[in-house]
Amino acid sequence: MDNRIEFIYLSEPDTIKLGIMDAPGWVDVCEEVFTLLAKGDYLMGGSNHNSHGMGIIFPKESPFPNMPVAGPDRRFFAMPAYLGGRFDVCGNKWYGSNAANTKRGLPRSILTVLINDKETGAPLCHMSANLLSATRTGAIPGVAVRHLARKDSKAVAVVGCGPINKSCFRHLITQAPQVEKVFCYDLFIEKAQALAEWIKKEYGIKAEAASELPDALKDADIVTVAASRIKPLHIESSWLKKGVLLMLTGPAKGDDKLWTESKIVYDNIKLHEAYVEEAYASGDVAGYYAGVIGGPLYTLIDQGKLAKLEDSTDIGNVILGKKPGRTNDEENIVFVACGMAVFDVACGFELYQRALKQGVGQKLLLWNEPYLK
Secondary structure, X not given: OOOOEEEEEEOHHHHHHOOOOOHHHHHHHHHHHHHHHHHOOEEEEOOOOOEOOEEEEXXXXXXXXXXXXXXXXXXXXXXXXXXXXXXXXXXXXXXXXXXXXXXXXXXXXEEEEEEEOOOOOOEEEEEEOHHHHXXXXXXXXXXXXXXXXXXXXXXXXXXXXXXXXXXXXXXHHHHOOOOOEEEEEOOOHHHHHHHHHHHHHHHOOEEEEOOOHHHHHOOOOEEEEOOOOOOOEEEOHHHOOOOOEEEEOOOEEEOHHHHHOOEEEEOOHHHHHHHHHHHHHHOOHHHHHHOOOOHHHXXXXXXXXXXOHHHOEEHHHHHOOOOOOOOOOOOOEEEEOOOOHHHHHHHHHHHHHHHHHHOOOEEEEEEOOOOOO
C-alpha cells in the first residue's frame, strides 16, 4: 500500500493566477453554499455545529512578560467546517488579527486556509487566504444583490471604504448593471475619496465621497456596510429611501424603525441562534450582543419587537424558492451576514481543484511512510 502523502501549497500569487480576483464566478460559488446551508448539508464548530469559530482573546493584563495583552482587534481564531454537496471536504481558516499591523505595513489580519480529506484527515491544500477571505466576504453581498435588490437599482452607497468593502463593491456591481452613481463614506474622508477615484477609473461609473453619512445614503438603492468594529456607525431609518437593500457585512446601530419596518434576511439562521446561545452562556448578554453584527436585532427579538429567529427568513431558502425575497419595489430589506467557515472551505476547495487542473502551486511532502502507525 502506498502511504505517501503530498499536499499542495498555494501562495498569494498562486491564488491570483487561479482567479481569486475574478468576481462574478465567486458570487456563483457563494450562492451554491447558501443552498447547502438551507438544506443543512454542512457542519461548523461547537456542540451546535454552527459556531463562528473558536478564538484566543488576550487578557487586559498578564503576569507573564511574553504573553500578549488585549489591543484593538487583537485575537487568534480557528474556523473549522465540513461542507457537503460537490465540495464534500473539511477545512479550517486560521488567522491572527491585530489592528497595530497596519503600522507595520501589514494587513490587520493574516489568514491561511487548509483543506483536508474528509475520510483520512490528510491535508490536500494549504493556501494563503487574505484574498480568499476578502473574496468570499465580498461575494456574499453579491448574492444578496442578485436575489434581494431592486432590478432597477441605480445608486450604491459604500459605507466604510477599506479593503473588505472594496471587495463587496467589486462583487455586488457584477449583479447590478443599471448602477450609475456611487456614494462613498468613511470616517476618514481621504479613504472615501480614494475609493471613489478607484471606482471611476475601474468601472467608469460616477462616484463621489460624502462627508456626512446621511448624504451618502439618501439616494442609494443598495447600501453595503463594512465599517469599523471598534466604532460602529449609527443609521437612522429616515436617511434611507424606500426600496433600499441594506447589507451588513460589518456592525451598525440604528433606531428601532430601521429594523422593525424592514424585512430582515439572514445569511444562516442557525448561526444567529448559535450567537444568541453563546451570548446567554457568557453571562453578559448585552456585552456580547454589542460585539456582533446581529446584536441590535437579537436585542429587539428578546424584547418581542422582531420575529423570532426560527420564524425568520434566510437567503438560502430565498434562493431555493421556499421563502419570499423581495415582494415589491417599496420594501426595505436588511441583509445580515456574519461570515462562516463554509464559504472559506468552498472557495479554498475551488482553488484546489483549479490548482490540480492547471498544475499551479508547490507540492509539499508530509511523509513517504508514516513513522507512527
